[in-house]
Amino acid sequence: MQTPILESYIARGDLDYIITAPVEKDQMVAPLQKALDAGIKIITVDTFLGDSDYVNGPVTFPISYIGSDNVEGGRIAARALVEALGGKGKVFIENTNPGVSSVEGRAQGFKEVIDQNPGMTLVGMEYCQDDANIAAQQVSAVLQREPDLAGIFGVNVFSAQGAGNAVKAAGLEGAVQIVSYDATKDAMENLKNGIVTMVLAQKPYDMGYLGVEFAMADWRGVTSLPKRVTTGFAILTRDNMDDPEFSRFIYQVP
Amino acid sequence: MFRKLVLVTLVVMLAIPLVTPTAAQEDKPKIGFLPGIVDPFYQVMELGVNQAVKDFGLGEVVT
Numbered sequence: 671m672q673t674p675i676l677e678s679y680i681a682r683g684d685l686d687y688i689i690t691a692p693v694e695k696d697q698m699v700a701p702l703q704k705a706l707d708a709g710i711k712i713i714t715v716d717t718f719l720g721d722s723d724y725v726n727g728p729v730t731f732p733i734s735y736i737g738s739d740n741v742e743g744g745r746i747a748a749r750a751l752v753e754a755l756g757g758k759g760k761v762f763i764e765n766t767n768p769g770v771s772s773v774e775g776r777a778q779g780f781k782e783v784i785d786q787n788p789g790m791t792l793v794g795m796e797y798c799q800d801d802a803n804i805a806a807q808q809v810s811a812v813l814q815r816e817p818d819l820a821g822i823f824g825v826n827v828f829s830a831q832g833a834g835n836a837v838k839a840a841g842l843e844g845a846v847q848i849v850s851y852d853a854t855k856d857a858m859e860n861l862k863n864g865i866v867t868m869v870l871a872q873k874p875y876d877m878g879y880l881g882v883e884f885a886m887a888d889w890r891g892v893t894s895l896p897k898r899v900t901t902g903f904a905i906l907t908r909d910n911m912d913d914p915e916f917s918r919f920i921y922q923v924p
Numbered sequence: 925m926f927r928k929l930v931l932v933t934l935v936v937m938l939a940i941p942l943v944t945p946t947a948a949q950e951d952k953p954k955i956g957f958l959p960g961i962v963d964p965f966y967q968v969m970e971l972g973v974n975q976a977v978k979d980f981g982l983g984e985v986v987t
Contacts, residue, residue: 672958679956685986686953689973691960710956715969717960770960800961827963854964874965878972882955886980889953921964924971 673701680708686889689881691716695771699729706731713884715877717771724897733888736880736899738872740772743903744779744823747849750868750905751790751821754847758789759820762812764805764829765797773825776851780823793819798829805832806839813840821847827854834860853906853920861911869911871904871919956986 672693679685688710692698699719702712712732720729751761763780766773777795784790793816798805805828813819813836822837824830830850834857837846843865850857853871860866884895904919911917957973959966970987977985 672960675958679958679986682956682986684954685956688956688958690956690958691966691969693960716965800963827965852965872965874969875972875975878957878969878974879976880972881957882973882976882980882982882985885953885955886982889951921968923964923967 672698676701676705680705680710685710687711687713687885689713689715689878689885692719692771693717693767694769695719695721695774696769703731711885711888713881715881716872716874719771722771722898734884734895734897734899736877736884737772737901738903739900740775741779741782743851743870743872744776744781744825745783746779746870746903746905747776747823747851747868748780748783750849751823751847752783752787754867755790755820757787760791760793760816760818761821761823762793762809762816762819763795763823763825764809764833765795765825766800766829767797776823776825798832800826800828802828802832802835805829806836807832809833809836810839813837813842813846819846821849824848824850827852827857830854830860830866831856834865837865853904855920858906858911858920861906861908864908867907869906871906871916871921873901873903873919874921876901952980952982954986955982958987 688705692714706712714732714735716737718735721727722735724730724732763777765777784792796808798808822833824833833848847867850866850869853869857869861869887895904916906916973985
């Protein structure tokens with residue numbers, strides 16, 4: 671999906687930097703290396719290439735990775751569900767695409783914490799290909815298969831949206847706790863209505879801004895840019911969602 | 925003759941900034957932005973990119 675657009679960027683012949691979120695951490699290495707070979711430097715945002723270690727890892731050519739610590743985000747999501755469920759219950763991960771570093775990290779962190787809590791059981795994980803309708807179908811099927819399902823982790827915008835829709839359609843608001851990644855208006859509506867327990871807001875504005883800032887710094891000869899910048903989260907709950915210190919992180923799209 | 929030479933020199937000197945970018949204008953990179961998918965998360969990211977491009981006087985970002 672990204673490769674044809676990337677090739678058109680390379681073909682322009684006038685770009686100095688590409689700020690990108692690679693859709694696959696291994697398959698996008700060669701196309702982005704090709705851009706570098708054409709004289710275009712790479713900065714990755716939100717997702718990374720290889721194992722994210724741009725100093726000693728298998729991929730070191732990007733200037734930096736700027737994004738969330740998604741493994742920690744997954745841990746935060748799991749801890750919230752463990753607390754909401756009193757340490758006992760069946761949970762499910764609604765994921766998006768295998769091979770995407772961001773959501774892989776979130777699932778990894780989530781599973782780590784669930785494994786540390788003997789009263790919790792992960793009943794499965796499915797991939798919705800970033801389609802909220804597919805996510806809703808998958809969650810609906812799990813709700814039927816596991817009638818005592820207690821919690822769901824929606825790893826991104828579309829998976830969380832689909833999970834929320836499925837729980838609403840089943841009339842299980844409040845009975846099934848959802849933790850949602852990404853503070854979209856839809857997620858906030860679900861938070862307000864009690865369908866979602868917690869929303870992890872990332873800082874995409876910061877990622878985009880810093881990406882350009884790093885390009886400028888590199889252009890001007892700065893050689894000590896950090897190879898990794900974690901941009902952090904805002905944890906949104908029903909208690910703080912109207913507090914401007916937290917609501918400022920809701921994704922406001924014009 | 926001398927007056928013609930002075931006139932031509934003056935015209936050439938005035939025209940140079942119109943055809944040759946200043947050093948400050950040349951000293952700016954051209955940036956492309958290639959997000960993952962189309963969703964509110966990346967739309968907000970693009971807002972950040974565009975603001976930074978504006979703040980640094982980069983003109984435009986290729987999307």
